[in-house]
Amino acid sequence: MQPLLNAIASMPLPSEAQRIFHGRGGLYPGCAHLSLDFFPPVWVLTSFLPVEDDQLSAIGAALEQRWAELAPGHPLNWVFQCRYDGRSSTQVMAGAVPDPHWVSENGVRYYVNVAKGQNHGLFLDMEEGRRWVHTHVAARATAGDRVKVLNLFAYTCAFSVVALKAGARHVTNLDMSKGALAIGQRNHQLNDVLANASFLPHDIFNTWGKITRGGPYSLVIVDPPSYQKGSFVATKDYARLLKRMFDLVEPGGHVLLCLNAPELGPAFLQSQMSELAPELVFVERLANPPAFADVSDERSLKVLVYRAPPLKE
Known part of the structure; x- marks a missing residue:
């Protein structure tokens, strides 16, 4: 999990929707089940295996620390989705998800829904x-x-x-x-x-x-x-x-x-x-x-x- 924590500690503040960490690409040993996306203003952590509570706490703490550096005074919003064994569950871990929630990519705006369902509306x-x-x-x-x-x-x-x-x-x-x-x-x-x-x-x-x-x-x-x-x-x-x-x-x-x-x-x-x-x-x-x-x-x-x-x- 350390490569994910390292990515969080060094990530910039994106202005548009984008992937921050792509463990699924197989480049980070031990992290092939993890990805982290930013759908402003919400971080979305996805895992394809169960994640222990202490690991989730460590990830949440890393996000809190980096967010305080990137956007001091603004609340942290993050969501955890676990997809495993043919099932999917989503939890809002901190803050809230806007409703409606729209993001931009290269100047184009899209509605997304990161609080439920496997697909968020924009790949x-x-x-x-x-x-x-x-x-x-x-x-x-x-x-x-x-x-x-x-x-x-x-x-x-x-x-x-x-x-x-x-x-x-x-x-x-x-x-x-x-x-x-x-x-x-x-x-x-x-x-x-x-x-x-x-x-x-x-x-x-x-x-x-x-x-x-x-x-x-x-x-x-x-x-x-x-x-x-x-x-x-x-x-x-x-x-x-x-x-x-x-x-x-x-x-x-x-x-x-x-x-x-x-x-x-x-x-x-x-x-x-x-x-x-x-x-x-x-x-x-x-x-x-x-x-x-x-x-x-x-x-x-x-x-x-x-x-x-x-x-x-």
């Missing part, structure tokens, strides 16, 4: 993916091409907000969860980009007709869960998506494929793309944020960019 490890979308869409908009985007497995629609702020013409967001999409609509309202977004609370595999009629798209974003029973299992369902991908993308358009499954390396997606959508050309794999450094690129988040061939003259 911090996808920051570079969102940055790529913003840069890509903004470049096309500057050139006079306001792109149309399809955002599959949209969750709370962070990709959509970023794309619209960058100048996208329209974004279609699709997710099975009506609750997640409702938060996504609030994110669009918060950033004043609701007018050019649509929200489809459907199972993707039962909605191909509607998705296809809305296309083709300049950019298709695919960010599914790696394993969600009854919804999506990467090892069998990703292939079902990829075999239809070429039909969704306009000539010269792009696809952003995401996969966060440590047991599946980038070759899993690349080989399936070569077999099922050979017309799409691999462009690059995006680097992950430095805060999410991992002992293995095979294990870490995979975000791959593909491009459709241009129209033949």
Whole structure:
């Protein structure tokens, strides 16, 4: 646990949501079950193993001491979430959690909920993916091409907000969860980009007709869960998506494929793309944020960019 305490003792005061300690990356022996995030003004400690009371007390004391140095006179707010043996519990250890609670990342604001549930509304490890979308869409908009985007497995629609702020013409967001999409609509309202977004609370595999009629798209974003029973299992369902991908993308358009499954390396997606959508050309794999450094690129988040061939003259 000492590497976590060392990170707390030396951390700066972030102004935006970010990861502070990433034990899950395997770089800190004895800390692979721990991570620490800051969703201003709340610190969120997550453990994938039970943590003894004396260890929690030590972490809390370290946070108290560093917070007193970083923000003297301001109360410390921190939350502990334990995910173990298929269960999840969350405790507010000190202070309080704002309601509503919104945070910012690269100037974009998002609603989050760190007091309950495993997912907080914004996946911090996808920051570079969102940055790529913003840069890509903004470049096309500057050139006079306001792109149309399809955002599959949209969750709370962070990709959509970023794309619209960058100048996208329209974004279609699709997710099975009506609750997640409702938060996504609030994110669009918060950033004043609701007018050019649509929200489809459907199972993707039962909605191909509607998705296809809305296309083709300049950019298709695919960010599914790696394993969600009854919804999506990467090892069998990703292939079902990829075999239809070429039909969704306009000539010269792009696809952003995401996969966060440590047991599946980038070759899993690349080989399936070569077999099922050979017309799409691999462009690059995006680097992950430095805060999410991992002992293995095979294990870490995979975000791959593909491009459709241009129209033949």
